[in-house]
Amino acid sequence: MVKKHLKRALAVLLIIAVSLGAPPGRTYASQSTRDKYNEATKNRDDAKNKVKEQQDEVDGLNARKKELKRELSKLNSELDSIVERITDLDNKISAKEQEIAETQAALDEARTIEHDQYEAMKKRIQFMYKDSRNLYLDILFQAKSFTDLITLSTYMEALATYDKGKFEEYQETRKTIEALEAKLQGEKADLDVLKAEAEEEKAKVMEVVDRTKSKVSEYNDLIDEAEAELLAYEADLKAKEADLAAIKKQLEEELRLSALAARSVWRDISDITFDAGDRYLLAVLIYCEAGGEPYEGKVAVGAVVINRVRSSVYPSTVVEVIRQRKQFSPVGSGRFDYYCAIGKTNQDCYNAADAAMSGVTNVGDCLHFRTPIEGLTGIQIGNHIFY
16 A cells, blocks of 8 residues: 555655656646737838838829829820911911912013013103104194194104003012012011921920820839839738747647646546556557657657546546547547557557556647647657647
8 A cells, every 4th residue: 555655645745746747748848829919010011111101102202193184184285286387377377478479470460561662661761762853744744734643743742651650660579579479488488487496396296295295104014013013012921920929829729728728627647547448449549640750759748638637628538528520520530440440559659658547748838739830839759849
C-alpha cells in the first residue's frame, strides 16, 4: 500500500515538473495568433492607405485630364472662330479681287477710249493745221452767204472744243478709275495682312491644340498605369483582408478553445481508472497519428488524449475520447479500426501510451494538435503543432 501511494506521489510530482517545465501551449498559441492578427490588421490598414493614395492619384489624374479636355474644347472653339474669320476674309478677298478685275477691265476700256479719242483729235488738229489755208478757202467758197460762213466757222470751232472736252473727260474718267483701282488694291492689301495675321494666329492655336492633345494622351497613359497599379493594390488589399479574416477566425477558435479549457475541471491522473484495452487503443491511435514521428511526438499525442480524459468538457474515458465524432481523422477514415484489427502498432507507441497514461506530458495541458499551418503557433514537436 505504501509503495502504491509512493508511486502516485512520484507520478504527481513528475506531472507537476513536466507541466511547469513545458510552455503553456494554448495561451502561447492564442497570444501569438493575436500578435499575427494585430500585424495582419496593420498590413490591411497599410494596404487600404495605399489603395486610397492610389485612388487619390487616379482621381487627380482624371481631374487634370478633364481640365485639359476643357482647355482643348475651348481651343477648338477658338480655332473654329479663327477658321471662320479666315473663311470670311477669303470671301472678302475674292470679292475684292473680283472688284479689282472689273475695275481693271473698266480702266483698260477707258484707256482705250481715251487713246482712240486722243488719236482722232490729234488727226483733226493735224489736218486743220496742215491744210488750214485750203480748209478755210473751201469754207469760204462753199459758203453761200455770210451766215453760212459764220455757221461753218462756228462748227469748226465747236468741233475742236468738243474734241478737247471729250479728251479731258476721258482723262478724268481714267484718273477716277485709276484712283478706284489703287483704293481697291489698298483694301486687298489690308485684307491680305489680316488673313496673314489670322493664319499666323491659327498656326499658334493649332500648336497649342496639338500640345494639349499630346498631354491628354499622356494623361490617358498615366491613368491607365495608375489604374493598373490601383487594381494591384486592391488585389493586395483583398488578399490581406482574406488573411486577416482567416487569422481572425483562427484567433476566435483558439480563444474559444482557451475559454473552454479554462472552464474545464481537470481531474488528477490518479483519479482516472483505465480499462484493460485502453493501453492497446491508445498505442494504435498513437501509431496512426504519429507512427513516423520521434518518440517525443508519440508521447505528445498520447498526452493530448489523456488531457481530454482529464478535462471535464471531453468524455471521461480513453475509448470515448478516441471515438468522439470528428476528432481524430484516422478514426473517421476507418484506418484506426483496421489497424486495431490487425494489431498495427509498435513498442515505441506502447511506451508512449504508458508514459501518457502515467501522467507524463511534454505539451502541458494542450488539447489539440495538427500539422503546421500559416499563423498557427504552439509547441511544435516533429511535424505537429500542439496547442
